[in-house]
Amino acid sequence: MRYLLRRPSLTFLAAPAALALSLLAAPLAQAAPRHSPVPGGVAVVPLEGAAEQAPRASLGDSPLAVIRENGRWLALVGIPLDTLPGPLAINVETGGKRLSLNVAVQPKDYPVQRLTVKNPRHVNPAPEDEIRIEREQVIQDQIKHRFTSPPPATAFALPAKGPLSSRFGLRRFFNGEPRRPHAGLDVAVGTGAPVAAPADGVVVNTGNYFFNGNTVFVDHGQGLISAYMHLSRVTVKEGQRVAQGDSLGAVGATGRVTGPHLHWAVFLNGSAVDPELFLARP
């Protein structure tokens, strides 16, 4: 896998000599996501620890990604959307010591969005749909909770070229009925538009799901998983390694949609988080 700096970095050029040296010495350059300690956000938590031995961190039973950037270890904590504001404890193991650190989760009010879909079964599924939905939920939950040890590829590029439409976290009503919040980011592009891997990873699942339509899941390492939904076409297979920019498929309107678009989801330690936090800052 290639690991890319977010962009030719001005801070790198301006960095003091010692920092520049430690960056040059690091075998992998990673770019941490933006620190946003809110429900559906990511907390970037500095950890003490010697350079040679990565600390370990977990939230409940879920291991957390730990990356090294600018000579520091950082735990990346995906904060579930239903987390209440207040302290959120993570467990850390570093240099033979165990400790607990608190992330101060701040409140965030996500706007309301009201949508109308044509297929009433996408709002109130039939009993046979419920069986399918439940089965698919189990499969997708397993994918979201994967954890592999290689350092994660955390510097993302937008997977499709187009305006961002529905943002992450919108509190949704379908045909007037409250449903789950929008746990991804929509890119408004037409059917057939290319969808590309935002970072290096491995395709871990392709499938057709009741709500999500044709979907591709990519594992970027250490519990960082991305998903591409409602596709018209899938051009990758399970187990396939992809590099940033490689084709995953094409935009479509499969599953529960109001029209063609790309729904891009990002999961960290099993929780859906805002994909925009992983994009290079303008």
Ligand SMILES: [Zn+2]
């Ligand atoms: Zn969406």
